Amino acid sequence: MYTKSTIDFSRMIKGFGPQLLWYGPYVTAVYLAYAYFGYTEIDIKMSIATVLGFAVALLLGFRTNASYDRWWEARKIWGGIINDSRTLVRQAIGFTHQKSMPAPVKKMAYYQIAWCISLKHSLRNLNALEGVADYLSVSEIAYLKGKSNVPNEILKFITQVNSDLKKAEMIDSFQHIALDQTIKDLCDHMGKAERIKNTVFPTHYRSYTHKGLIIFTMMLPFGMLYSTGPFVILICLLVSFFFNMLENIAYYLQDPFMNRDSDIPMSAICRTIEINLKELLNENEIPETIPPNKRGVLM
Numbered sequence: 001m002y003t004k005s006t007i008d009f010s011r012m013i014k015g016f017g018p019q020l021l022w023y024g025p026y027v028t029a030v031y032l033a034y035a036y037f038g039y040t041e042i043d044i045k046m047s048i049a050t051v052l053g054f055a056v057a058l059l060l061g062f063r064t065n066a067s068y069d070r071w072w073e074a075r076k077i078w079g080g081i082i083n084d085s086r087t088l089v090r091q092a093i094g095f096t097h098q099k100s101m102p103a104p105v106k107k108m109a110y111y112q113i114a115w116c117i118s119l120k121h122s123l124r125n126l127n128a129l130e131g132v133a134d135y136l137s138v139s140e141i142a143y144l145k146g147k148s149n150v151p152n153e154i155l156k157f158i159t160q161v162n163s164d165l166k167k168a169e170m171i172d173s174f175q176h177i178a179l180d181q182t183i184k185d186l187c188d189h190m191g192k193a194e195r196i197k198n199t200v201f202p203t204h205y206r207s208y209t210h211k212g213l214i215i216f217t218m219m220l221p222f223g224m225l226y227s228t229g230p231f232v233i234l235i236c237l238l239v240s241f242f243f244n245m246l247e248n249i250a251y252y253l254q255d256p257f258m259n260r261d262s263d264i265p266m267s268a269i270c271r272t273i274e275i276n277l278k279e280l281l282n283e284n285e286i287p288e289t290i291p292p293n294k295r296g297v298l299m
Contacts, residue, residue, distance in 0.1 A: 019244060020237065023217065027236045030221045035230070042222055049216065049223035056216045059209045060246045067201070067253035074196050074256040074264050081119075081189045085112050085273045088158075088182045089280050092165070095175040101281055102170065108161045109277045110135040111154055112186075116273050119151040119190055120266040123197050123257040151190055158183055193257070201254040213243055265290075265298040 033039040089112060092105045114135035122128040128150035129141055136144070140157070147153045162183065166176040217240045224232045252262040268290040278286050292298040 027221045034225045043225045046223040064250040067250040071253045071256045095171045115154040116270045124259040261297045
């Protein structure tokens with residue numbers, strides 16, 4: 001996630017360079033045909049290009065809004081994970097009423113940290129067991145290697161700890177139900193995130209918008225030949241750049257779990273959860289927060 005406004009010219013050239021390689025010469029050829037070779041009949045009314053541009057702008061606006069809704073929903077899901085992670089451990093500590101930190105409560109907190117890290121990697125299509133060795137035993141990691149949904153299995157570990165607390169009479173029935181409800185909320189967050197991850201953004205939506213954008217940019221210089229002269233080349237390049245930039249923004253926002261710079265900062269969120277839960281456990285070794293990198297990107 002970008003935390004500040006930055007201009008990375010190398011990424012801009014990489015993203016829009018191929019387009020400029022064909023569109024710049026195309027607009028130049030249209031202008032030369034009109035101004036120097038006498039093909040004045042190719043000049044069309046600007047209103048034609050304007051109507052098409054308005055339609056493309058509407059489609060891009062709807063698509064950008066739909067993509068941002070997916071991104072913002074993903075961010076709200078992880079905000080809920082932060083809150084419920086804190087609630088789970090705080091409830092477990094408060095319900096047990098022990099002078100020292102009970103081992104099952106510490107185990108539950110460690111399971112919760114492992115669950116967050118595992119869910120992050122799972123959503124990014126990475127190894128779901130990476131980074132969880134400090135919070136799971138060797139036998140537990142060996143067990144999880146054969147599972148297709150590692151975060152779901154870790155939730156089962158947390159549920160078992162909740163049951164163990166009830167059997168040991170460290171919590172009563174109402175407290176057991178309250179903890180179970182928090183675990184259910186965590187499972188709901190996981191399911192919502194997986195829904196966004198596994199639901200493909202409608203391909204026809206992007207396809208037709210992209211085709212309409214190409215048609216508009218190809219027609220644009222014909223409507224500006226008479227009124228702008230040689231400036232038609234610069235104006236068309238700027239308009240094309242702006243419209244394609246909007247399309248790319250929508251494209252990157254529509255998939256917020258692809259481990260890209262524009263995605264949800266799940267690594268930073270998981271570190272925040274790790275810090276908060278370890279502080280609740282009164283541990284001494286607390287990790288530092290993850291800052292944005294030099295380009296202002298928070299992962």
